[in-house]
Amino acid sequence: MAMMDINNMIVIIDAIGAFVFAISGIRMAANKGFDLFGAFVVGFATAIGGGTLRDLLLGVTPVWMTNSIYVSMTILALVFVVVFRKRLIHMNVTFFIFDTFGLALYTVVGIEKTLAYDFPWWVPIAMGTMGGAAGGIIRDVLLAEVPLIFKKEIYATACILGGVIFFICDSLGANQLVSGFVCAGVVVVSRVLAVRYGISIPKLKKED
Amino acid sequence: MAMMDINNMIVIIDAIGAFVFAISGIRMAANKGFDLFGAFVVGFATAIGGGTLRDLLLGVTPVWMTNSIYVSMTILALVFVVVFRKRLIHMNVTFFIFDTFGLALYTVVGIEKTLAYDFPWWVPIAMGTMGGAAGGIIRDVLLAEVPLIFKKEIYATACILGGVIFFICDSLGANQLVSGFVCAGVVVVSRVLAVRYGISIPKLKKED
Amino acid sequence: MAMMDINNMIVIIDAIGAFVFAISGIRMAANKGFDLFGAFVVGFATAIGGGTLRDLLLGVTPVWMTNSIYVSMTILALVFVVVFRKRLIHMNVTFFIFDTFGLALYTVVGIEKTLAYDFPWWVPIAMGTMGGAAGGIIRDVLLAEVPLIFKKEIYATACILGGVIFFICDSLGANQLVSGFVCAGVVVVSRVLAVRYGISIPKLKKED
Numbered sequence: 001m002a003m004m005d006i007n008n009m010i011v012i013i014d015a016i017g018a019f020v021f022a023i024s025g026i027r028m029a030a031n032k033g034f035d036l037f038g039a040f041v042v043g044f045a046t047a048i049g050g051g052t053l054r055d056l057l058l059g060v061t062p063v064w065m066t067n068s069i070y071v072s073m074t075i076l077a078l079v080f081v082v083v084f085r086k087r088l089i090h091m092n093v094t095f096f097i098f099d100t101f102g103l104a105l106y107t108v109v110g111i112e113k114t115l116a117y118d119f120p121w122w123v124p125i126a127m128g129t130m131g132g133a134a135g136g137i138i139r140d141v142l143l144a145e146v147p148l149i150f151k152k153e154i155y156a157t158a159c160i161l162g163g164v165i166f167f168i169c170d171s172l173g174a175n176q177l178v179s180g181f182v183c184a185g186v187v188v189v190s191r192v193l194a195v196r197y198g199i200s201i202p203k204l205k206k207e208d
Numbered sequence: 209m210a211m212m213d214i215n216n217m218i219v220i221i222d223a224i225g226a227f228v229f230a231i232s233g234i235r236m237a238a239n240k241g242f243d244l245f246g247a248f249v250v251g252f253a254t255a256i257g258g259g260t261l262r263d264l265l266l267g268v269t270p271v272w273m274t275n276s277i278y279v280s281m282t283i284l285a286l287v288f289v290v291v292f293r294k295r296l297i298h299m300n301v302t303f304f305i306f307d308t309f310g311l312a313l314y315t316v317v318g319i320e321k322t323l324a325y326d327f328p329w330w331v332p333i334a335m336g337t338m339g340g341a342a343g344g345i346i347r348d349v350l351l352a353e354v355p356l357i358f359k360k361e362i363y364a365t366a367c368i369l370g371g372v373i374f375f376i377c378d379s380l381g382a383n384q385l386v387s388g389f390v391c392a393g394v395v396v397v398s399r400v401l402a403v404r405y406g407i408s409i410p411k412l413k414k415e416d
Numbered sequence: 417m418a419m420m421d422i423n424n425m426i427v428i429i430d431a432i433g434a435f436v437f438a439i440s441g442i443r444m445a446a447n448k449g450f451d452l453f454g455a456f457v458v459g460f461a462t463a464i465g466g467g468t469l470r471d472l473l474l475g476v477t478p479v480w481m482t483n484s485i486y487v488s489m490t491i492l493a494l495v496f497v498v499v500f501r502k503r504l505i506h507m508n509v510t511f512f513i514f515d516t517f518g519l520a521l522y523t524v525v526g527i528e529k530t531l532a533y534d535f536p537w538w539v540p541i542a543m544g545t546m547g548g549a550a551g552g553i554i555r556d557v558l559l560a561e562v563p564l565i566f567k568k569e570i571y572a573t574a575c576i577l578g579g580v581i582f583f584i585c586d587s588l589g590a591n592q593l594v595s596g597f598v599c600a601g602v603v604v605v606s607r608v609l610a611v612r613y614g615i616s617i618p619k620l621k622k623e624d
Contacts, residue, residue, distance in 0.1 A: 029358070030412035037365050038358025039412050041345075052265070057468070057478060062265060065331050085413055123481050137457075137558070142345070144354045146560045150445070150454025157453050204446035204455050205501055237566070238620035245573050246566025247620050249553075260473070270473060273539050293621055350553070352562045 006177075010105065011069075017102020018070050020095050022047040022077035025139045027088060030081065032143055039081070042142050044074040049138035054110055054131045058117065096195070104187035106132040107159040108180040111166055115176070125163030132159045132187075154194035157201055162187035214385075218313065219277075225310020226278050228303050230255040230285035233347045235296060238289065240351055247289070250350050252282040257346035262318050262339045266325065304403070312395035314340040315367040316388040319374055323384070333371030340367045340395075362402035365409055370395035422593075426521065427485075433518020434486050436511050437463040438493035441555045443504060446497065448559055455497070458558050460490040465554035470526055470547045474533065512611070520603035522548040523575040524596040527582055531592070541579030548575045548603075570610035573617055578603035 025046030110131030318339030526547030
């Protein structure tokens with residue numbers, strides 16, 4: 001696959017990722033009785049929240065402020081939810097698949113973006129995980145709900161696992177492209193397997 | 209009207225805006241049983257939260273860190289709420305009016321501040337809206353409530369509308385002063401008309 | 417006491433502070449039924465949230481991105497809570513003491529870090545208070561609860577008091593080391609006395 005094709009593929013997954021992230025926010029906003037504006041903000045925050053937090057911490061301009069794809073995809077997602085409202089529930093498997101690809105891509109993007117700076121190894125992993133998973137936390141805070149990913153399924157943990165694998169590949173001499181692909185593969189496979197076999201992270205026991 | 213007068217007017221509206229924004233936060237904190245410190249923080253966050261988020265995203269020093277007016281106005285608002293507690297409810301129309309002027313000013317300030325940088329057109333509109341309306345979202349997050357502006361009335365949408373009009377004026381050749389005045393006017397008028405005639409943004413339908 | 421000893425002491429209190437802050441977050445996450453990942457994030461956010469907000473506002477790199485102690489202490493805290501779960505409740509006094517030392521240190525660190533820049537006097541006090549107390553607010557937001565420190569006990573107010581005393585010492589000609597020690601002492605003593613004698617900040621009355 002030529003470099004050009006990879007770049008095109010990244011642009012497409014990025015857009016689809018933003019789209020399904022926004023849809024998850026907009027659907028939850030709709031079920032809370034939000035209006036169109038509220039739904040837009042929650043959808044947008046879900047799509048760009050993780051990357052924005054990452055970019056603020058890195059001290060760089062948040063990516064949505066220079067690239068129009070995130071605003072456009074959120075508007076498209078809003079129209080999509082309004083039009084296909086009754087059929088959305090039948091698309092959950094499709095959403096799951098694209099959400100997982102988006103998660104994987106945002107993880108790799110977060111890691112590679114952070115590698116451009118001189119931070120210790122846990123920072124790129126944290127930034128990759130944030131880029132992938134923090135949007136969902138911000139969505140839930142805006143909905144005044146306990147963040148879903150703190151209680152359910154393997155989600156952010158797949159990003160952390162992918163991040164660790166990235167650094168193992170790197171230390172074995174792989175280049176960033178290969179490490180990135182392996183990392184993304186690990187995120188996708190570990191999330192899919194976790195959901196398929198009902199694997200989740202142990203809960204902490206309550207004190208009483 | 210001379211330039212000097214306009215500047216004075218802006219300083220005064222800015223201070224009054226911070227004051228009524230802080231009051232809205234403090235009143236809601238009081239009704240949740242917060243102590244004086246908690247009420248101060250919620251009031252302050254309501255007054256400066258939107259501008260602070262905007263400034264962090266723009267990569268500039270938040271305005272309250274160099275201008276003492278916001279801390280002073282929050283303290284004044286706290287004293288005001290304590291002293292006039294029982295009479296506040298009779299001032300709701302007054303608060304509404306000044307809140308709307310504050311909203312309009314913060315929108316224009318956010319747009320014009322962002323224009324100093326080289327961002328695409330939707331960023332100034334987003335920053336104007338954030339400067340005006342995000343403080344109320346942060347207030348509601350601190351109160352562990354669903355943000356009011358996601359469900360009720362025209363509020364942030366008036367800022368978006370004002371922002372779009374700003375750019376229409378701009379593209380018609382108006383200077384920033386004129387565009388700013390027209391934008392502020394649109395924010396004020398659209399919010400007042402919306403409340404007067406009970407116009408609100410359509411809610412999304414729930415899936416079931 | 418030599419300078420070297422003071423520096424060592426600061427490193428140790430910093431680490432212990434992060435540890436007990438993280439423990440407070442992890443325990444509350446456990447009681448909400450969070451999984452290990454969720455508990456880690458909440459613990460970490462409690463430990464570093466205040467300092468991170470402070471550093472973002474100051475425009476500097478958040479301290480946990482260059483110093484491994486905060487990640488390590490959060491992991492250690494997670495193991496500690498899992499292993500000693502049933503005995504934690506008997507350690508509450510110990511936690512209270514170290515939490516108070518951590519609070520005092522983070523307050524002084526926030527003040528002195530901010531003094532390196534040219535901000536008006538209320539900014540260092542705000543940054544000291546934020547460094548000490550904002551982590552607990554972020555923790556409660558992530559738990560979808562009303563922030564505890566807005567309703568209960570003297571906590572952030574001890575930081576504000578310490579900050580004011582810092583500037584009084586400073587204006588009397590004391591150097592930063594002395595002002596810092598006095599400030600830390602005031603934070604510790606005022607919090608301990610407040611808890612010992614049940615002193616709390618007056619609540620605002622509700623409007624009805």
